[in-house]
Amino acid sequence: MRSALRSPIGLASVVLLGFLLALAVFAPLLWGDRAAAIDTDALQQGPSSAHLLGTDSLGRDIFYRVLVATRLTIGLALLATVIGVVTGLLLGSAPTVLPRWAGRIVTSAVNIAVAFPGLLLALFFAVIFGTGTVGAVLAIAFAITPSFARLTQTLTASVSGRDFIAAARVCGVGRFRLLLRHVLPNIAEPLVINATLAAGSALTAFAGLSFLGIGVQAPSYDWGRLLGEGLNRIYVTPAPALGPAVAVVLAGLAFNLFGEAAASVAGHRQQSTPGPRPVNEATVDTSEGGLLTVRNLRVAFPGNNGWITPVRGVSFTVHNGEMIGVVGESGSGKSLTALAVSRLVEHPGVVTADRLEFAGKPLRSTSDRELGTSLAMVFQDPMTSFNPTRRIGRQIAEVSEVHQGMSREAAFRKAVDRLRAVRIPEPERKARQYPHEFSGGMRQRVVIAMGLMGEPRLVIADEPTTALDVTVQREVLRLLARVRKERSAAVLLISHDITVVAQTCDRVLVMYAGRIVEELPTDELFTSARHPYTTALLAAVPDMETDRDAPLAVIPGRPPEPGEIEAGCPFAPRCPLADERCRSEEPELTALTDGHRVACWRSEKELMDATAGGAA
């Protein structure tokens, strides 16, 4: 919510709200007497220097009355909002904790109540509860309740579908705790925003009721009543009516703008569609590039003690039509490298590179539109790629509508075609379904279909086959290979599974602790891999011939966190060949042969002997 302050509107609304709250607290203390002072010599006067907005029928100063009325007006609006919001929360979350049948009754009741217009509901309640402050507060509170209950229900339902709720239930977490610890914190943000907006409408609605004479009753007064009194003589002197009117508008605006600003900040964060990040390019290195040229790429984030740099100087080239695999453990920086190349590293991350070029142009100067159609990104996490409230087919089709200017129908037909291409059964029907109706593997295929809607020259696939069963995995990989062949698109396949990469790619980049430690053709992977980390990885993968009775080979220890990387080779703590030099100086990636680069201090001979010894 703090970031709402960053926009000018947000800032203005916060200042205004602060001012109003200060008035509400202090005005009655400072000016309560003056607002109540009856002056029979100055009845019904117009504005003057003594009485800025004039006086009322008892000669009381209207300006001070407006100021003093801030407390009652805002207080009652907030009270009504709190009651309404709390009741709405209770009703909205009741279905989560109640038995199923009772939950259903609550849900239908809320659905019916939502259908009534709020103000009508308020008037109805005002009649029931009688005219007066209590009646008006309850009326407005219960007018807010249904929509808030519905909002809570919807949000709760969307969170309840996620695995962490299921996991908590399996652990035996009770329904109430589930609601309090897991559901509410995850939906708090939109609820708070909507409550703020509701407070704005409560304030104006309350002014309306008081104005109509069914709200605050004399001798108490709020802006609505002042407005009502002033309006009687608006043709004589407009000021007594304008004062409270301006106050109502300003206060209503302050709440609403603050809510909107907060909502836009929150919405922006959830959509996670960041703009392009600055990339520093120096044109020192003029070596021949390819479709994608990356030189000394670094990605840094502010940490607790200064910057941490999860990607520390990555250099590689992807040529047209090439299929390149990137392997490495989680946290080695594979995904961040991919995100940096797609310009998707989010604030506060900072990307720098000596060269970062796509299709011969600095990535920085490539337009979003061009990048959108020529670079396709298939993410690791299929669920976050979709908007849960829209049909799959439309979401896929949108890519072509927006970037290629296709008509709605043509784009939809293409979407169905691509769904068929990724072997979604009954693609026409499936295209009309929502994301949650797809299984995990199915969603991943849809993501790939989406990536294929443009005319990609480079497909970056980040763990696209993780969690897919072998037959589907094979299909997906073949699909990527077909894209590559038919459209001569290059593919950058990121995977933690070295077998998958070995089976599909031309070249493999092995990453460790934010750097490439070995690059070689996949043909040579099982015979000529030299880096101790690569050979350890290869030994650790079980395959259909692994001895089932022996423990699997493992690499002792764990990779360093980005903040833990110290001087020396980052693999040294886990490396059987490490010596003093390894612990003090970090080796650079150097060429062994054409197309084979290794970052290790040991000579090729030493490494070869070690591999042979390890294998024997």
Next chain:
Amino acid sequence: MSELKFEEVSLRYGTLRAVDDVSLTVPPRQVVGLVGESGSGKSSLAAAAVGLVPPTSGRILLDGVDVQRLRRRDRRLQMVFQDPYSSLDPRMSIGQSIAEAMPRGVDRRTEVARLLALVNLDPGRATSLPSRLSGGQRQRVALARALAGQPKVIIADEITSALDVSVQGAVLNLVRDLQRQLGLSMLFISHNLAVVRYVSDRIAVMREGKIVEEGPAEQVLAGPRHPYTRELLAAAPSRHTRLLEEASR
């Protein structure tokens, strides 16, 4: 020693038969590997076992007692989920998530540290939020959380598919060690036949809601009877074949 038994279990979502008359036994102290296509009903079967979805018909028995009759805390049946991005509450520190699964009367802090170390994570990260962890790290936390519940039976749904090979090896070794030490019974769901082959005593193959083949691991691997099992074996990743040969025809 616990036995998990599915008796003619069916599960329907609307008209879709996700699980169709499945009978399967996870014998005490044994690991049953369950392989099959995505959407074949593996995860639905798992969800029914841990009580997330009641079966439409049939019974699921834990040591002869219908799991639906057991209070959750007494169920001693834990599950590790497939998607590490959604299986941890984004607003809770990983230590809190793990502690939540612990039975009463456990020293939570030391136990959290022990479990984190067990799954190869820095115990100092207990206060981190999941968003600071990469996918593999998150899955290890999820594993620690399942172990925190001191289960007798574990259902592991694709737990290694997001793990790194070096960690996968360690986790598989760990899973096997723990399984033997604690006498855990386990239903191990995975698409990776090499992994299933490595951990499982028995293998069950599922397709379109049905178990099409089940038997001792060696037998299923060496002499698959069902055509689908044969297809799976042919598609299994191996160092000696390339997957794309057919595609480049």
